[in-house]
Amino acid sequence: MSALQRITKELEDIADDPPGQCSAGPVGNDLFHCRATIMGPKGSPFEDGIFDLAIDFPGDYPFQPPRIRFLTPIYHMNIDADGEICLDILGNEWSPGLSLSKVLVMIVALLNDPNPDDPLRWDACEEFRNDEDSYNKTARRWTYMYAVR
Template sequence: MASSKRIGKELVDLTKEPVDGITVEPKENNIYKWTAKIQGPPNSPYAGGTFLVDMDFPIEYPFKSPKVRFNTRIYHPNIDEGGNLCVGILKSEAWKPSTKAVTILLSILQLLEEPNPDDALIASVAKLYNTDRAKFNKTAEEYAKKYASA
């Protein structure tokens, strides 16, 4: 299958040229299911946290985007309580077969650094982010300490 070859190559590339703050490994030796460990960016309220993210690649990859879900609870306007996230490149209308897993992971890292309250999954968190950044940061830091500690 072309998808397994592409996914395998992307995994090898990420192993050979790792991205700072991100490690990836297949789950249960299944090339279609990855677990990523994403370190909270140092310039964010998530600093010091380690966030586990599942990536499930469909057989149709790269023509269909992988399903990406946070396994670690996080206080973020673009990530809901179930770990679903709202990041533009994963939306079906924006997905391009040329998009690689590393680009998705970098987009998630960027989202941790700079939430996008205009495309929020949790309106109340987005509102707090826009109106009281100090309170938002304090709550996000508390979640990171409580749920994302190594």
């Protein structure tokens, strides 16, 4: 199966049975460049937020992971100021058995459960470790500034 066929099938699967709190589709007619939307998980500081992500598939997908980054600013220790996401399945733990749908669900899970052992934003990580309530307030404030429509 070619990369284009695989991407087409995965986008069709998402359209037919969207993963909770997520949607995705191509930018124009170029299936290698997509956008996704994630709704902030209930009970998290990101609740009520709608976050846009850019998805760029490599030509040898699914043998290499897609590059996924947040376009909407977000205050999260595992997401840097450029929207890059520190998630092992988007790097050295990638497997061709993973799908875009599964990856989006794992990104939502990361919003609910940040990983202080692998931060991209040290300031946010320190705030989380020293005062989790303050971290959550800052994340909530950013959510309302940038992600509530």
